[in-house]
Amino acid sequence: MFQIHGDSMQITDIPSAFGDFVGMSEITAQIILSVVIILIFVLPTMYLAKSNTTLHIIMTFLAVTVCIGLGWAPFWLLIALASCMAMAWAFLGTKVVTGD
Amino acid sequence: MAEYKGFAFAIMFILFFSALVTMIPTGLYGSGEEPDLVTPVEPILLAGFSVSENWSAGDLVETNPQYEYSLGGWDWYFYHRATGSIELGSKIYWGGVLYLGQLDSQEFISPGGENKGYSITCDDLDEDADNGTVRYDLYSISSGNSYGGMVFYWNTTAYTYSQDAFDNDALYYLHGMGFNEQATNNIGFLLVSLLFFQVPDVPAEINVFLITPTWASIIYILWFIIKEMIPFV
Numbered sequence: 001m002f003q004i005h006g007d008s009m010q011i012t013d014i015p016s017a018f019g020d021f022v023g024m025s026e027i028t029a030q031i032i033l034s035v036v037i038i039l040i041f042v043l044p045t046m047y048l049a050k051s052n053t054t055l056h057i058i059m060t061f062l063a064v065t066v067c068i069g070l071g072w073a074p075f076w077l078l079i080a081l082a083s084c085m086a087m088a089w090a091f092l093g094t095k096v097v098t099g100d
Numbered sequence: 101m102a103e104y105k106g107f108a109f110a111i112m113f114i115l116f117f118s119a120l121v122t123m124i125p126t127g128l129y130g131s132g133e134e135p136d137l138v139t140p141v142e143p144i145l146l147a148g149f150s151v152s153e154n155w156s157a158g159d160l161v162e163t164n165p166q167y168e169y170s171l172g173g174w175d176w177y178f179y180h181r182a183t184g185s186i187e188l189g190s191k192i193y194w195g196g197v198l199y200l201g202q203l204d205s206q207e208f209i210s211p212g213g214e215n216k217g218y219s220i221t222c223d224d225l226d227e228d229a230d231n232g233t234v235r236y237d238l239y240s241i242s243s244g245n246s247y248g249g250m251v252f253y254w255n256t257t258a259y260t261y262s263q264d265a266f267d268n269d270a271l272y273y274l275h276g277m278g279f280n281e282q283a284t285n286n287i288g289f290l291l292v293s294l295l296f297f298q299v300p301d302v303p304a305e306i307n308v309f310l311i312t313p314t315w316a317s318i319i320y321i322l323w324f325i326i327k328e329m330i331p332f333v
Contacts, residue, residue: 097112
């Protein structure tokens with residue numbers, strides 16, 4: 001069996017190639033590369049907007065979305081993030097509605 | 101008062117979670133995997149596939165030549181019978197959970213745009229193939245929706261006709277679907293699948309963690325409503 005696209009590498013193949021290069025499994029390579037992408041997004045935001053937690057959360061969400069779009073992170077991670085955000089907003093909304 | 105806070109929290113959590121999940125674009129499943137094929141085929145035949153399942157004639161169950169697989173959020177039965185008919189159908193689940201044996205058959209549309217019906221034969225493959233490869237577009241008989249495409253291919257150097265390749269377990273099949281054709285493109289299906297722990301490509305344990313807060317909220321809301329309707333509690 002052989003691949004259709006011969007010698008060209010797709011962006012989704014980068015974790016596999018990275019894992020082969022350093023001698024780790026593809027899943028580990030996907031996690032490491034996803035963390036790198038997230039830190040690239042989030043660290044500058046944390047430095048430039050130190051006290052703006054909302055912006056940190058937005059940038060983290062965007063970074064995770066990029067990793068999922070690249071195929072490096074599983075899709076269910078986005079649903080987990082949506083669940084956490086929904087809980088946070090529900091807490092805030094409950095405070096507003098009940099006045100506590 | 102705490103019960104009212106809990107009720108408000110549960111309502112808002114369900115509303116926000118549903119809204120966020122419905123806003124997730126379907127393209128975030130990634131660019132899809134490249135299928136491994138035994139014989140090279142023209143890349144154009146695989147255009148638009150983000151997920152695929154491929155098997156050979158040797159993978160068919162002998163007693164009733166069929167191959168069962170899951171793709172794009174549906175469960176499929178593929179038949180290539182000894183009588184020569186080739187059919188493909190997806191399982192119909194009543195209420196999303198109950199399978200009573202019914203299949204939603206697919207119509208094969210040839211590269212020339214001819215509707216070959218729900219059953220084709222090796223003669224059709226030989227007629228439509230170009231150098232041992234042919235792709236049929238699939239459309240549901242019941243709904244008319246597209247369910248991707250099916251590629252048949254064999255090595256014409258070894259076998260001139262597809263029937264010869266089939267007899268020697270050298271006929272290969274590939275069913276591919278694009279993003280828009282997968283079940284999870286339907287957000288309603290995604291939410292129902294989440295609630296019943298049946299989201300495609302998600303481990304069951306992860307599915308439990310994801311949906312436990314939603315079920316807890318639903319159960320709390322029902323309990324609160326019933327409690328409020330009973331004046332003596």
